[in-house]
Amino acid sequence: MSNTSGKTPKLDKLDKGPWPSFVKEIKRAAEKSPMSKDLLGQLELSYEEKIGHWKHGGIVGVFGYGGGVIGRYSDVPDKFPNVAHFHTMRVNMPSAWFYSTEALRKLCDIWEKHGSGLLNMHGSTGDIIFLGTVTDKLEPIFAELTEAGFDLGGSGSDVRTPSCCVGPARCEWACYDTLNLCYDLTMHYQDELHRPAFPYKFKFKCAGCPNDCVASVARADMSIIGTWKDGIQIDNGAVKEYADKGMNIQKDVCGNCPAKCMEWDGSTMAIDNSLCRRCMHCINVMPKALRPGKERGACIMIGSKAPIVEGALLSSVLVPFMKMEPPYEELKDLVEKMHDIWCEEGKNRERIGEFIQRVGLGNFLEAIEVEPSPYMVEHPRDNPYVFYEEYFEEGDEDEGEEEDE
Amino acid sequence: MSNTSGKTPKLDKLDKGPWPSFVKEIKRAAEKSPMSKDLLGQLELSYEEKIGHWKHGGIVGVFGYGGGVIGRYSDVPDKFPNVAHFHTMRVNMPSAWFYSTEALRKLCDIWEKHGSGLLNMHGSTGDIIFLGTVTDKLEPIFAELTEAGFDLGGSGSDVRTPSCCVGPARCEWACYDTLNLCYDLTMHYQDELHRPAFPYKFKFKCAGCPNDCVASVARADMSIIGTWKDGIQIDNGAVKEYADKGMNIQKDVCGNCPAKCMEWDGSTMAIDNSLCRRCMHCINVMPKALRPGKERGACIMIGSKAPIVEGALLSSVLVPFMKMEPPYEELKDLVEKMHDIWCEEGKNRERIGEFIQRVGLGNFLEAIEVEPSPYMVEHPRDNPYVFYEEYFEEGDEDEGEEEDE
Amino acid sequence: MSQDAKKRVTDIGPPHYEKFLPEMVKKNYGKWLYHEILKPGVMVHVAESGDKLFTVRTGNPRLVSIHTIRDMCTLADKYSNGNLRFTSRNNIEFLLTDEANIDPLIADLKAMGFPVGGIGNAISNIVHTQGWVHCHSAATDASGIVKNVMDALCDKFESMSLPGKLRIALACCLNMCGAVHCSDIAILGVHRRPPRINHGILSNICEIPSVVASCPTAAIRPTTVNGKQSVEVNEDQCMFCANCFTVCPAMTLSDPLNDGVSIWVGGKVSNARHEPMFSKLAVPFIPNNPPYWPEVVETVSKLVELWAANAHKYERMGEWIERIGWPRFFELTGIEFQKEHIDDFKHAGLSFKRSAHLRF
Amino acid sequence: MSQDAKKRVTDIGPPHYEKFLPEMVKKNYGKWLYHEILKPGVMVHVAESGDKLFTVRTGNPRLVSIHTIRDMCTLADKYSNGNLRFTSRNNIEFLLTDEANIDPLIADLKAMGFPVGGIGNAISNIVHTQGWVHCHSAATDASGIVKNVMDALCDKFESMSLPGKLRIALACCLNMCGAVHCSDIAILGVHRRPPRINHGILSNICEIPSVVASCPTAAIRPTTVNGKQSVEVNEDQCMFCANCFTVCPAMTLSDPLNDGVSIWVGGKVSNARHEPMFSKLAVPFIPNNPPYWPEVVETVSKLVELWAANAHKYERMGEWIERIGWPRFFELTGIEFQKEHIDDFKHAGLSFKRSAHLRF
Ligand code: SRM
Ligand code: SRM
Ligand code: SRM
Ligand code: SRM
Ligand code: SF4
Ligand code: SF4
Ligand code: SF4
Ligand code: SF4
Ligand code: SF4
Ligand code: SF4
Ligand code: SF4
Ligand code: SF4
Secondary structure (H helix, E strand, O other): OOOOOOOOHHHHHHHOOOOOOHHHHHHHHHOOOHHHHHHHHHHHHHHHHOOOOEOOOOOOOOOOOOOOEEOOEEOOOOOOHHHOEOEEEEEOOOHHHEEEHHHHHHHHHHHHHHOOOEEEEOOOOOOEEEEEEOHHHHHHHHHHHHHOOOOEOOOOOOEOOOEEOOHHHHOOOOOOOHHHHHHHHHHHOHHHHHOOOOOOOEOEEEEOOOOOOOOHHHHOOEEEEEEEOOOOEEOHHHHHHHHHOOOOHHHHHHHHOOOOOEEEOOOOEEEOOOOOOOOOHHHHHOOOOEEOOOOEEEEEEEOOEOOOOOOOEOOEEEEEEEOOOOOOHHHHHHHHHHHHHHHHHOOOOOOHHHHHHHHOHHHHHHHHOOOOOHHHEOOOOOOOOOOOOEEOOOOOHHHOOOEEO | OOOOOOOOHHHHHHHOOOOOOHHHHHHHHHOOOHHHHHHHHHHHHHHHHOOOOEOOOOOOOOOOOOOOEEOOEEOOOOOOHHHOEOEEEEEOOOHHHEEEHHHHHHHHHHHHHHOOOEEEEOOOOOOEEEEEEOHHHHHHHHHHHHHOOOOEOOOOOOEOOOEEOOHHHOOOOOOOOHHHHHHHHHHHOHHHHHOOOOOOOEOEEEEOOOOOOOOHHHHOOEEEEEEEOOOOEEOHHHHHHHHHOOOOHHHHHHHHOOOOOEEEOOOOEEEOOOOOOOOOHHHHHOOOOEEOOOOEEEEEEEOOEOOOOOOOEOOEEEEEEEOOOOOOHHHHHHHHHHHHHHHHHOOOOOOHHHHHHHHOHHHHHHHHOOOOOHHHEOOOOOOOOOOOOEEOOOOOHHHOOOEEO | OHHHHHHOOOOOOOOOHHHHOOHHHHHHOOOEEEEEEEEOOEEEEEEOOOOEEEEEEEOOOOEEEHHHHHHHHHHHHHHOOOEEEEOOOOOEEEEEOOHHHHHHHHHHHHHOOOOEOOOOOOEOOOEOOOHHHOOOOOOOOHHHHHHHHHHHHHHHHOOOOOOOOEOEEEEOOOOOOOOHHHOOEEEEEEOOOOOEEOHHHHHHHOOHHHHHHHOOOOOEEEEEEOOEEEEEEOHHHOOOOOHHHHHOOOEEOOOOOOOEEEEEEOOEOOOOOOOOEOOEEEEEEEEOOOOOOHHHHHHHHHHHHHHHHHOOOOOOHHHHHHHHOHHHHHHHHOOOOOHHHOOOOOOHHHHEOOOOOOOO | OHHHHHHOOOOOOOOOHHHHOOHHHHHHOOOEEEEEEEEOOEEEEEEOOOOEEEEEEEOOOOEEEHHHHHHHHHHHHHHOOOEEEEOOOOOEEEEEOOHHHHHHHHHHHHHOOOOEOOOOOOEOOOEOOOHHHOOOOOOOOHHHHHHHHHHHHHHHHOOOOOOOOEOEEEEOOOOOOOOHHHOOEEEEEEOOOOOEEOHHHHHHHOOHHHHHHHOOOOOEEEEEEOOEEEEEEOHHHOOOOOHHHHHOOOEEOOOOOOOEEEEEEOOEOOOOOOOOEOOEEEEEEEEOOOOOOHHHHHHHHHHHHHHHHHOOOOOOHHHHHHHHOHHHHHHHHOOOOOHHHOOOOOOHHHHEOOOOOOOO
């Protein structure tokens, strides 16, 4: 029943339809690549049997690096010998995924020569994923990649490839230079990115404003989200234009403001900026009329991750507002302190968000020398189990001075 | 330094001021009661030393009852011999705390004869608290109480004295007869109330509507909160009257509706009852114009408690809507099933809310034979750790039938 | 003796409530149409029948003597046909059928030193507990603090000048016998010194395994002291819950040097507008300072005033704070935000600020 | 060899992004004024300088061949000065300076079978993962389901008829390599059979203590099978997280009879209006049914249609459900609410309905 005939009747059914077909892509690659051909065959087998056919893991890599390659071996290599090895390489993409056709073509050439000719543009962390090669080819590919100016991204317990939104390159709302920060962090942490030495992975994602177009709040150990401190810039003429063109400002704009801090009297828009939550809604709806304020920077949030195994986390506020200017020293100092304590006291496979919950955010703040702030919490504690740290003992000087026990 | 002189300079300071003084009350009782006099003395000592002077617990009671009396002994009986014993008796109050002066006077007479002459009107659970007597007096007091038509309330691991809001006796919003249900439950559970046999205490509180004037959602293992299923009754004439008298209906009523389901066009009020959350706000603000619907009953919620030791709980919905009519069989059946499983599998000192969280609400529902309903949750689970209970095994009939493993 | 035993009745339960309902209540039971607040502490309920029932509400220290109860009975006989009731917050209500009796009743009450109020947008009585008057667990006195706070806020009981209802509660220890965990303002007695152990008697009066098991943070370990079996406490792990004391009298938490109160804000119970909410920590610790507890009174008064000055109409304390945000709350109150405010218990992570919704 | 080693460069990082920025972007970097959506898949950004940059966005299967990438390069050379970019959801964007190039580019893309859209109130590309194409953990295929779902929803990619943005994500196992936990609609591969243990090899390839420790529910115990050291699983305690498999290849969860997907709804990431939200369970299980997965496609399509028909303008899936309530959601969708929907993990109690805010 298993299929090694080269026929793929099930996958063929996904060859058509309005959405571009991955089957078509594999077939296209398969025209030249026996590896892609066997991938198609093995995938057809999976479709028949409703189960994957890859063995568990396998550690391979390029010399001197601990990450960047995911080893993969078929569990049916007899049937599909060309995917007996089918490793992926994670190639660090440029900030905000901008390319010249020249660079892209160069990558394609390398991959045509040494790999399956299939790739993911891009992986979920943001890398260019070179999908499928054999162990022997890893070094040659790496050599040609660096030659072309590219390097590998992260995998394993290291800094993972940082990513960022399109930001100032093409967005009017960027509150800091996401591309620059992303590049700067990537370069600054090259060693940490290539040589896993942490308890677990550590991801950076840079979003230029609270719309968070890189999903940083959900998927980054450090989420750097642009925001502003002063008031929203209002161009009342432009507001009026939107109104004249038929926008129901009261309902669509003010009515959806989570802070209920907007007043529209039919000709003037007023915002109580002390209540405004910097949610972006009004700005999103009227980009010509409203803009983020002028005192711009970012909110530094920490700890988000997928659920394995203590449940998913969202990032939470660590520094509500930080100026974001090169060389980003304040940020890097903070990161260093965080990494230090996490590397020292974190358990194996414990993400920093889980670590903080285990040791307590208050204790973590002490370790990284950050003052507690009400911005860090949705609300103060609602249970009475306070670990008061000091108490008086009989005979203490005037019983007026507290003792650290 | 300790005070047995009868002088109470610290407490004397609380003898005055606009709010009625408990010190004045103790002094008034002390005029006739040596026990109250020593209470005052011991309390003054506590005020001097900033510490209580009662020993830990002590099990005393009336014959055949396991609850209703809290034993209390002074830790300075040499100084204050009259409070060497200072037990309280919990006397079950009448529904909604209505009294005739005759009954009250009778209680005062009993307490004058056998106790300190001090009481709490009322305790936090609702009982009349007879504050301070000695072990020998317990039986005589009990005899006279029953003679007068009163009985003891709960303490220990039993059904605690149920309480209810004033409801239909003097409130236009009562969605069921809180006084009757409270009385009925109290009588039905006399045995469980007087003879502790549960893992821990179990409290009932009955509120006639979602205003919850007995704080049932926070302080009862079973919170029975009146509500209605159909639409709010609107008298538009009366709405208009409120408007004419200067109420800002848009802002004060519609603007505070958590469901945003009210429309006011200046003369007519329309409510989208499918969105209305039965929160009571609009009705509270315009009692003459709006009333709960006609299809009335109660929402049965379970599990609230104070924090010891796993953190405080609020009750949560078990049955979103139940008709509330004597003899309340549906409710009693439900309670019986709950008590059965909790008594069987609950740990010592585990309240039912904690029990449910330990075994899982889904499993608890199966045990009490209640179907899961989305009304029971704020939202469905957000973590992927589902305990799927069945799976196919190879060779299962057509692989189409699931096996309970 | 057998005769005595025969006479002994049990399980009769409380008297049936109908015995105590005023005539007008019985007649209009479940048939009330609406109510109106006439003035502070006075409201009228109008029935479908047209009957009007007037309620006059007065404050009550809760800890009362039989003499005062008898005084109240005298007033009830005089003005309200021998009927009265207590509320779920321990106020006393006289139910009048004759409107003309309202003012004389109020005059008598005031003459006796009993304020009239607590209805509508007012502060009502403080739900509270035993304190040093009766409980072995108390970290503070209940009645004393309540007296001081109500003295300071009495005018807000006697008027209706507030944005909405304000519910204060006090509990003298973490057992929280009352509504502390869901109150607009809550005063909570706290211990801050780990249990001091009476090694001499512990093994005689307590079961060591259950003492060890009682500790939610596993801070207690068995040990031997001077040849006697006992326990020891890892003090860094103690969160002062006193569960060990509940189980074992030889583990004392009460301590004059370190006991005091914490202040909590923003809880509520009703479903009106916002769903019920827990109270949140505002001030981690204020030492016991009897008889006036001036720091507690000052803190509570300030919280009330800030809320009264800033909240929108109907906005409860917690709703107000939710609108302005906790950073502004701490700024306005001048309370320092400290490590203690950050939750580190079971669900701590869910209390972190998990969005970029920031109010500067 | 030493020469080779000398030539070997490492840690150069990615190319500097400036190399790849279009000229107009470099000129107006950080100086954009506003944008307008011109039609499905096309928007213009206007700079302070008055410059206009036109973006054309096209769908992308993500799993692509170098040949298709080269085709895209050809288009970019022809229409957008040799520049293009990918989005955070794997779409391809051509950045045009000449408005006249828009329609010819779109025509070429469509001819190649690439839809243009995904901007504004549309469905964008599905963030997804490896599936049977590359991952050892997969409980389902990723690309196959995505293809089928996007085929069904392609018109909603190519138009702007929806109330707001709708973000779909897929992950092939509970590791959730993507945005599944915060998506409007999420498709999640799940195992439902406890690990089957290869006792013959387990002790050779895995450390038994770490296997035992890997299980969050402590379902795994050491044991001996046929004289070999191994482990056993208490099946009632297994929640199929596959953490044991991550640690030990001899614990297989993949199983053709029992693997499939669950469907989740109502998550979001942006701070717009509502704070970010997790996705919540809608359908506990749908078996794998390749190549079309018709039940999955039907369920997702139905969810999209219901939301589109009922949500207010701008209302994301989760905001809509929050407004109407989960009871109504289950009623409208016809999905049966089951035991599986009720959380029983760490913070379960906080997901219970803890108020009487009821919508009938
Ligand atoms: C390739 C990629 C999926 C894709 O198709 O795009 C991927 C693939 C794998 N991920 Fe992932 N993850 C990928 C992005 C993510 C993301 C998304 C992100 O980074 O924004 C997440 C969620 C965010 C997070 O970090 O929590 C993610 C959360 C995980 C987890 C769960 C981690 C956790 O703490 O909960 C695991 C399990 C683990 O680490 O043991 C995991 C493990 C894996 C492994 C290594 C499988 C394993 O069990 O060891 C997968 C290898 C697949 C393969 O055969 O190639 N992957 N993984 C993504 C990386 C591509 C890239 O570099 O661009
Ligand atoms: C008398 C009273 C306080 C008062 O001044 O009104 C009271 C007094 C005590 N309560 Fe309470 N509780 C009283 C109502 C409450 C309430 C409020 C309620 O019922 O609405 C609660 C919160 C709701 C709840 O049940 O959770 C309450 C929660 C506790 C707890 C914590 C229980 C928990 O599961 O978290 C304890 C500790 C315990 O049970 O071990 C406790 C324990 C105690 C003990 C028995 C002390 C102890 O450690 O064993 C107190 C005896 C004091 C004394 O010396 O008289 N008391 N207790 C209240 C009963 C009077 C009455 O019958 O009317
Ligand atoms: C007499 C009493 C019931 C009883 O059986 O004893 C009662 C009676 C009334 N309540 Fe209440 N409530 C009583 C305790 C409560 C409680 C429980 C508590 O405080 O522990 C609550 C929940 C408090 C909370 O949320 O923390 C409560 C929340 C309400 C509300 C909702 C207020 C809000 O905006 O959150 C209303 C509606 C209103 O006032 O507009 C209400 C309304 C009323 C009305 C107007 C009902 C009516 O039509 O008769 C009654 C007079 C109101 C007043 O006092 O202003 N009653 N009411 C209780 C008086 C206590 C006292 O002496 O002050
Ligand atoms: C190109 C891209 C950034 C990038 O660096 O690649 C981008 C670009 C823009 N986003 Fe975004 N967003 C992009 C991913 C996201 C994501 C991340 C994601 O989907 O994983 C989010 C968070 C989604 C979520 O909440 O789950 C996101 C939430 C928004 C929002 C908030 C929408 C909301 O109501 O919740 C806006 C505002 C709006 O559209 O009005 C926005 C607005 C915009 C604007 C209008 C910004 C601008 O002025 O240029 C851009 C075009 C909008 C559009 O596509 O409709 N962008 N945007 C991403 C395109 C992805 C795609 O191919 O579809
Ligand atoms: S996150 Fe903000 S700045 Fe970045 S692309 Fe999205 S909308 Fe623009
Ligand atoms: S950014 Fe959000 S919170 Fe601020 S005014 Fe605009 S809509 Fe309101
Ligand atoms: S809970 Fe409702 S019915 Fe009962 S007294 Fe309060 S407002 Fe009236
Ligand atoms: S009861 Fe509450 S939710 Fe319902 S209409 Fe009135 S204010 Fe709105
Ligand atoms: S709160 Fe604590 S100290 Fe006060 S009465 Fe209750 S158990 Fe006793
Ligand atoms: S007070 Fe609580 S935390 Fe401290 S030792 Fe006792 S039981 Fe443990
Ligand atoms: S979600 Fe699971 S199966 Fe899919 S790529 Fe990630 S680890 Fe592999
Ligand atoms: S799948 Fe998860 S829960 Fe099941 S045995 Fe493995 S580790 Fe334990």
